[in-house]
Amino acid sequence: MLRIVTQMIEAEAELRRISERTQAEQHIHREATVREILQSVRRQGDRALLEYTAEFDQVELSPSELRVSGAELEAAYQAVSPQLLTALRLAKERIEAFHRQRVPSSWVMFPAPEIILGKQYRPVDRAGLYIPGGRAAYPSTVLMNAIPAQVAGVPEIVMVTPPGSDGSGGKGVNPAILVAAQEAGIQTIYRVGGAQAIGALAYGTETIPKVDVITGPGNIYVTLAKKQVYGTVGIDSLAGPSEVLIIADESANPIHLAADLLAQAEHDPLAAAILLTPDPKLAQQVQQAVATQVEAHPNRLLVEKSVANYGLIAIVPDLQTAAALSNLFAPEHLELQVADPWALLEPIRHAGAIFFGHHTPEAVGDYLAGPNHTLPTAGAARYASALGVETFLKHSSLIQYGPMALREVAGAIQALTQAEGLPAHGQSVQLRLEEDRS
Amino acid sequence: MLRIVTQMIEAEAELRRISERTQAEQHIHREATVREILQSVRRQGDRALLEYTAEFDQVELSPSELRVSGAELEAAYQAVSPQLLTALRLAKERIEAFHRQRVPSSWVMFPAPEIILGKQYRPVDRAGLYIPGGRAAYPSTVLMNAIPAQVAGVPEIVMVTPPGSDGSGGKGVNPAILVAAQEAGIQTIYRVGGAQAIGALAYGTETIPKVDVITGPGNIYVTLAKKQVYGTVGIDSLAGPSEVLIIADESANPIHLAADLLAQAEHDPLAAAILLTPDPKLAQQVQQAVATQVEAHPNRLLVEKSVANYGLIAIVPDLQTAAALSNLFAPEHLELQVADPWALLEPIRHAGAIFFGHHTPEAVGDYLAGPNHTLPTAGAARYASALGVETFLKHSSLIQYGPMALREVAGAIQALTQAEGLPAHGQSVQLRLEEDRS
Structure with a gap:
């Protein structure tokens, strides 16, 4: 059941509880585990990777199997539907077009005689993309990480992803991921996941080269590993579970709102789906529609759990209050399903991505609108932004x-x-x- | 004595040793100390701040003394020379002018009918600047952190700095720091330093507000604290000891090169000063000039130590090799004291700031050329850039x-x-x- 709250003090408390559902403080014992894994990989290289892969992924690999072979890369194209290939190419085209906008470029100025000042932008030498396995083995994530690195001009991009994501229970990697990678120009893919994969990218092993920047989402071990190697390499962000906050008025369709909330809830038991509306009738209708749609969802138990734990409808006095509550939460995704969504932009101070109007479900941005779907979570939109070309660029100040x-x-x-x-x-x-x- | 090496393999090994002089791995026990300090500040607020200040700074404060008073701020102006005030104002003017260049601004595009895409840039709500005490209580650091935040339009900027930096051994703060802060528009200054100050900014206390981004250099405890709170707040970077790498040919003046190397060495016993040159005669002359200038330095023992431990002259076959070695080191500061410095820019891939020609000592950029002096250290120039206006901005993707x-x-x-x-x-x-x- 998706709860409805009507008191502002209760809404604030609930938003805070949801925002703090994954506090780093809960993970101190895991930090020690991750530190040990990273140290082993640093000292023992490939050997440690193979041992951890056997232990955590139950897959036995030889060193030469770490890298996905050319034959597997080719075979992946036979395993995906023509529809999926067409969709990946459309997505790539739109994502690339968006990321080519406003790429920072080098410049100099001459502010006074004998003085030259400027900045020179350069890509990093080598980038490493982490693509999760299991439920979250998403080809869209490959595109969203690889394309900005390509647009930045990174000369060498490698990818790591755990074995077994093809569902075989063996060494295989999801063919959709392998196709997405190749469509984005990546041929160098290693079948290794978890904290050990982050260690390999940060320090290098016999097989896997040390990179300069690591991007991509992962489970809590991957996130803790990225935090620990930050400083040895650059990272994109510390990604947490996904979240959507929708502000809607009486012009919105409750069936659509319910579908959007569920599209978030189906990601993960920790996913958060929040609706703020001044319309009590709409709130009731959405609550009902969510219940109906949850019943019909193929993954009902998971969706029920995240809706019950981290779902919320808050009835607010007006849209300005909704904007203020949204700023408090600083959502990863913000949908403005109101009669005049652009009028509501002004008071919004923090959001990873903002979806305007009744025909822009978050899924459009998740897949192919163009902007990146790697966005700040858990309130990080207060200070952080989407992954982008800048993640793979750095600049030198020039002074004469x-x-x-x-x-x-x-x-x-x-x-x-x-x-x-x-x-x-x-x-x-x-x-x-x-x-x-x- | 500043060593001279002539073999490339030796030069590479030395550069790697110097680059790795401050590895995070050495600090595991300090991490636990820092974690405890952060947790205490989070739980006990001001009380913990006052206790740690008594313990670490040997200064007893009451809660109302945490904030530097208006009277102290005014009095600081009486304590600095008119020359210093003029210099701070010139520096502020040039730094601000540079940081106003190419500030990213919001945009939308209309790539196809019914589609709107864009980015909206906004400053963070609140920024916290850390300014070290002791030997490193620098007014220039105040300007370099505060001005980008002001240019970004951050509505609330606060500063923390340990008590005692006025040399009184008491509660006072270095008046040059208080004046620099006010010249940069900051009136809210708290006399607290170390990991406890970082905790206060990250979590908030009764007196000190929680901020969204923390910037500024500090000792190893401050740096470890910034790494631990990263994810709760944004941070600028994990600053290590300062370093300069100079590439010089026979057109350079050995006396000037020696002075530039010493200007780095005098910062810190861990500071690194490196010269790469194809000219063996120049190498000898610089070695001699360094010895002479070290003798005359008021802080001779410190400078001797950093020159001996982390100073290096490498004689290289040619300037291209020098550029390749420089890329390996990815220096914070790179001086190109060669006949045609702009011709050497192309092969340079990684450097925080590049100083061109014979009349651009690093000190020009440290103080007032305009570009930021907060730069990536310890090889981080491979993936990171100078502190800038972007450090205090974030953007939301816009999709309709x-x-x-x-x-x-x-x-x-x-x-x-x-x-x-x-x-x-x-x-x-x-x-x-x-x-x-x-």
């Missing part, structure tokens, strides 16, 4: 001063180096002035 | 589809939801099509 330009600022630098007690800093400027005088 | 646009992609979405086993995702699209038909 000439002798006269240096002389003009020498006094100011001297005053600052004295205040900071750094005499050699001052000397590095003063010695250059003396030479100019001679 | 109309009914016909949705219908056109419905088949592709259906194929993808089936491949991913997410039927409610498909339903959320299909149900909307049925309504359109009726």
Whole structure:
């Protein structure tokens, strides 16, 4: 049953409870496990990978089987439907077009005589994508991680994903994932998952090269491993379970709202699906429609669980209050199913992605609208953004001063180096002035 | 003595050793200490802050003394020289002008009928700046952190810095820091440092508000605390000790090179100062000049130590090899003191900031050229960039589809939801099509 709350204080408390459903503090013992796994991979390389794969994935691999072979890559194309291939290509085209917008590029300026300033952007040398196995083995995730790296111009992109995601219980990888990877230009794929895969990408092994940036979602062990290797490599974010918050008024269709809430709930028992509406009648109708649609869902037990634990309808005084509550939650996905959705944008301060109007279910953005579906969760939208081309770029500041330009600022630098007690800093400027005088 | 190596294999090994001088693995026991401090601050708020300040800083504060008073802020202006105030204002002007360049702004596009896509940029609600005490209490650091936050439009910026940085041994804060903060528009300053200050900013206490992003350098406890709270808040980076790598040819002045190397070495016993040159004569002259300048340095013992441990001159076959070695090290600061420095930019792939030519000592960029002096260290330039306005901005993806646009992609979405086993995702699209038909 999807609960309805009507008091603002209760709504706030519920939103806070849902937002804090996965606090890092619960994972201290897992952190120690992850640290041990990372250290083993760092010290023992492939050997540790094979041992952990046998232990955690119940799959025995030889070192040469770590990398997915060319024959498997080719065979994957035979295993997917023409419809899926067409869909992947459409998705790739739209995602790539969006990510090619506003890519930052290098620049210089000449603010005064003898002075050049600027920034030079470069891609990282090597990126590693983590693609989960099991229930979350999604080809769309491959596209959403690989395409920004390609658009950034990363010369070498590798992918890791656990064995067994083809459902064989063996070594195989879901063919849809292998096809998505190849469509996105990735040929180097290793069948290894979990914290051990993150360790391999961060430190390198005999088979798997060390990368500069690791992106992609995973379970709690993968997330804790990404946090631990952050600083040795760059990472995209610490992804938590998915969530949607919908603001709807009487113009919305309760059947559609229910479907959107369920589309979130079906991801994971920890997924959160929230509706804020000023319309009590709509709230009742959605509650009823959710109950009906849950009954019909092939994965009813999972959906029931997430709806019961992390589903919520809050009846709010007005849309401005809904926006304020949404800012408190800072949702990963925000749907504005109201008569004038663009009027509601102004008060929204934090959201990973915003879906406008009655014909933009989140699924459009999940798959192919173009913007990235890797978004900040658990309130991280307060300070973080979608994965993007920038995740795979970095810049160097460029600075040139000439002798006269240096002389003009020498006094100011001297005053600052004295205040900071750094005499050699001052000397590095003063010695250059003396030479100019001679 | 600044060592000279001539074999490439030795140079590479030395650069790797210097790069790895501060590996996170050395800090496992400190991580536990930091975790305990963060938990205490989270649970006990101000009380924990005051206890840790008494323990670590030997300063007894009452809760009302945590915040630097208006009277102290005013008095700070009397304690700094007119030269320093002028210098801070010049630095502020140039840093602000540079950071106002290429600030990302919101946009939408209309790629096809009924489709709107875009990004909306917003500043974070609240930023917290950490400014170290002791030897590293630098007013320039205040400007470099505060100005990007101001340019981003962050409505509330607070600063934390340990008591005692005025050298009184008491509660006072270095007046140059208080003046720099006010010049940059910050009035809310708390006298607390260390991991406990990071905890206060991440979780909030009775006195100190919870922020969304924490930036600024600190000692190893501050850095470990930033890593642990990352995910609860955003952070700028995990700063390590400072470093410079200089590539120079026979056109460079050995006295200037020596001064630049010492300007790095004087920061910290862990600071690294490296020269790569194809000119053996220059190498000898720099070694001699460093010895002479070290003798004259007021902080001779510290400088000797960092030069001996983490200083290096490598004689390389040519400038291209120097660029390759520099990429291996991925230096925070890179000086190109060669006859044609811009010709050497192409092969440089990783560097936090690049200083061109003979009249651009790093000190120019440290203080006032404009680009940020908060830069990636310890090889992080392979994947990370300078602190900037983006550190305080985030964006929401904007997506709107109309009914016909949705219908056109419905088949592709259906194929993808089936491949991913997410039927409610498909339903959320299909149900909307049925309504359109009726």
